[in-house]
Amino acid sequence: MGKTLFDKIWDAHTVTDITGGPTQLYIDRHYCHEVTSPQAFDGLRGRGLKVRRPDRTFSTPDHNIPTLNQDRPIADPVSARQVDTLLKNAGEFGITLFPLGDEHNGIIHVMGPENGLTLPGSTIVCGDSHTSTHGAFGAVAFGIGTSEVEMVLATQCILQPRPKTMRITVDGRLGSGVTSKDMALYIIAQLGTGGATGYFVEYAGDAVRALSMEQRMTLCNLSIEMGARGGMIAPDQTTFDYLKGREFAPSGKEWDEAVAYWRTLPSDDDAVYDREVRFDAADIEPRVTYGTNPGMGIGISEPVPLPPDDAAARLSFEKALAYMGFRQGESLEGQKVDYVFLGSCTNGRIEDFRAFASYVKGRRKHPDVTAWLVPGSWKVRRQISEEGLDKVLEEAGFEIRQPGCSACLAMNDDKVPAGCLSVSTSNRNFEGRQGPGARTVLAGPLVAAAAAVHGVITDPRKS
Ligand SMILES: CC(C)[C@H](C(=O)O)[C@@H](O)C(=O)O
Ligand code: SF4
Numbered sequence: 001m002g003k004t005l006f007d008k009i010w011d012a013h014t015v016t017d018i019t020g021g022p023t024q025l026y027i028d029r030h031y032c033h034e035v036t037s038p039q040a041f042d043g044l045r046g047r048g049l050k051v052r053r054p055d056r057t058f059s060t061p062d063h064n065i066p067t068l069n070q071d072r073p074i075a076d077p078v079s080a081r082q083v084d085t086l087l088k089n090a091g092e093f094g095i096t097l098f099p100l101g102d103e104h105n106g107i108i109h110v111m112g113p114e115n116g117l118t119l120p121g122s123t124i125v126c127g128d129s130h131t132s133t134h135g136a137f138g139a140v141a142f143g144i145g146t147s148e149v150e151m152v153l154a155t156q157c158i159l160q161p162r163p164k165t166m167r168i169t170v171d172g173r174l175g176s177g178v179t180s181k182d183m184a185l186y187i188i189a190q191l192g193t194g195g196a197t198g199y200f201v202e203y204a205g206d207a208v209r210a211l212s213m214e215q216r217m218t219l220c221n222l223s224i225e226m227g228a229r230g231g232m233i234a235p236d237q238t239t240f241d242y243l244k245g246r247e248f249a250p251s252g253k254e255w256d257e258a259v260a261y262w263r264t265l266p267s268d269d270d271a272v273y274d275r276e277v278r279f280d281a282a283d284i285e286p287r288v289t290y291g292t293n294p295g296m297g298i299g300i301s302e303p304v305p306l307p308p309d310d311a312a313a314r315l316s317f318e319k320a321l322a323y324m325g326f327r328q329g330e331s332l333e334g335q336k337v338d339y340v341f342l343g344s345c346t347n348g349r350i351e352d353f354r355a356f357a358s359y360v361k362g363r364r365k366h367p368d369v370t371a372w373l374v375p376g377s378w379k380v381r382r383q384i385s386e387e388g389l390d391k392v393l394e395e396a397g398f399e400i401r402q403p404g405c406s407a408c409l410a411m412n413d414d415k416v417p418a419g420c421l422s423v424s425t426s427n428r429n430f431e432g433r434q435g436p437g438a439r440t441v442l443a444g445p446l447v448a449a450a451a452a453v454h455g456v457i458t459d460p461r462k463s
Pocket of ligand 2: 062063107109128130344345346404405408409426427
């Protein structure tokens with residue numbers, strides 16, 4: 001029987017299979033940020049241990065940082081301590097750190113790929129659920145908890161039960177004005193937020209193959225929101241073209257050898273998955289969420305659905321609608337928008353800024369909308385200027401902030417006020433996610449741009 005992409009990478013990294021227990025898996029790349037690493041480093045210190053492979057460990061502050069005046073000391077004392085602790089730990093344990101202001105600094109899941117640290121065929125972990133993003137390169141990448149961060153720091157290995165495999169095939173082509181964010185939100189709505197629990201997902205099919213690397217990252221990023229352990233896409237020419245010449249990617253003879261190996265990774269024709277699901281790209285339109293989890297989403301032209309039959313599910317559905325202030329049967333189009341957030345490890349890359357700018361070009365931001373445009377990294381920020389997108393955005397009344405997780409989660413200064421409706425390109429719309437009482441509608445960059453211009457939720461294909 002043939003092997004899947006996942007099997008090939010997992011098997012190549014298996015140190016020991018513990019009978020009746022987990023696998024001891026070797027980790028190629030370990031990313032750390034300021035939120036989930038402090039106790040792990042404390043644990044090492046307490047036990048007098050070193051980091052096993054500092055050369056394979058890369059860190060950057062992203063969650064607690066402000067997105068204005070990053071050259072000044074961080075005002076919030078908790079955030080300042082978090083960031084400072086990462087700085088000290090990186091120095092003490094000799095791991096690479098990209099501090100605030102460094103040209104490599106950015107959201108960890110934006111920083112890794114754009115610097116060529118995320119490579120096909122590798123195992124990648126980070127104390128962060130959206131580590132699934134890196135699977136876009138054909139890597140086994142997954143989020144881990146703080147005690148596991150300590151385990152990887154100390155041993156460069158992790159104990160993991162082998163997940164089941166699921167292939168999600170999307171046939172056909174995405175329509176114009178439809179992005180991979182819409183594809184991801186569509187899939188999550190079909191499968192439910194627990195639909196992929198216990199599985200590692202591989203995305204396949206013509207619609208997936210046609211995606212750029214950045215769109216693939218957006219798709220894999222959201223895998224975790226349907227419970228998947230991770231999401232991945234087989235590496236191909238698109239992957240190699242993206243990686244070639246990036247700072248930490250192999251070069252010269254090593255590049256040729258790496259590509260030759262990477263070409264062997266796609267699943268064999270006779271590989272068998274534990275579960276197979278198929279969708280048609282033609283069924284996907286720009287998406288918006290109406291509730292308080294990423295699975296509560298609809299096509300922008302659809303009404304908020306009827307409540308589910310199950311009594312408990314009905315209760316949480318009604319609670320979500322009450323929180324969001326939406327009614328079943330009504331359309332989200334035309335709902336007043338207070339905030340727009342373009343950014344996060346889901347949609348904070350250059351292509352997202354290009355898409356947003358393409359819509360707002362020659363138009364104006366609506367005066368009642370507060371818009372936060374937050375690049376995912378300093379490299380993205382620089383490219384925005386190099387491509388002249390900053391001019392387009394500024395002429396349309398937008399201001400670009402400095403990189404960070406920002407309004408994706410209320411862990412820094414960028415909080416959406418209670419009661420306000422925010423159209424956000426991030427990945428979570430939980431109650432209070434963007435600030436206590438804030439109401440979040442998840443969408444792609446084009447829907448976000450249309451909302452920012454019109455001040456109400458608008459189908460970007462219409463106007
Ligand atoms: C802070 C971190 C642990 C968390 C995660 O794991 O995803 C955050 O990045 C998020 O998006 O909620
Ligand atoms: S941008 Fe959002 S989802 Fe991504 S790592 Fe930061 S907080 Fe988590």
